[in-house]
Amino acid sequence: MTAPSGGHQATVRIKNLLLRTYIGIKEEEINNQQDVLINVRLTYDASEAVNNNEIESALNYRTITKQIIRHVDGNRFALLERLTHEVLSIVMEHEAVQWAEVEIDKPHALRYAESVSVTLQAHRNH
Template sequence: MTAVTGNHKATVRIKDLLLRAYIGIKEEEINNQQDVLINVCLTYDAAAAIYENDIRAALNYRTITKQIIGHVDGNRFALLERLTHEVLSIVMEHEAVHWAAVEIDKPHALRYAESVSVRLEAHRDS
């Protein structure tokens, strides 16, 4: 197999992570868990993972997902913006992550709309 040189920036997507949380400010939202749908997109330098073909050289997206689940599932948040910020912070705690975007949907938050979502992104200064 021919080695490819150059940029080894990998994009990892965690798609449609469906969790339940108490989210909102109305009484019914405070008292009842609701679905939240989380999507994460991140980039990292995958050169070591590619060349070494070893899990220890790769970004462990399973660990990131478990951290998100532990933080969100069953917990309380007043605002979707705050929840999105907290999840983005969890992702950016991993030094290997260069850039990340988190979008969280709150299905059926508005009448006549499938969902409402908030998207935030961050990047690490080089």
């Protein structure tokens, strides 16, 4: 079986990573941890992973996930925008990542709404 020309661009999704952190500026938010729901979508050239079928050739999304957990869990953030930016920066530190989108939901932040979320994207210029 031959691969199509142009390589294999893979989309990796880290779905519904549920963490607890301090997020917000109101007194109750500063004193109490809240749930945040993190979704990451990224693309990378998976040609080597497809062809070699070896873990060394693949983007290590386990490492990325652990880095996000370490950074977010129990930390303090005033704004959801800032938290989203910092998680996106962690993802983009990995050279193989070509494009990434991070969406972070803050459940029950608004009355009558399931959640409020902020989404940011980044693209690597090669």
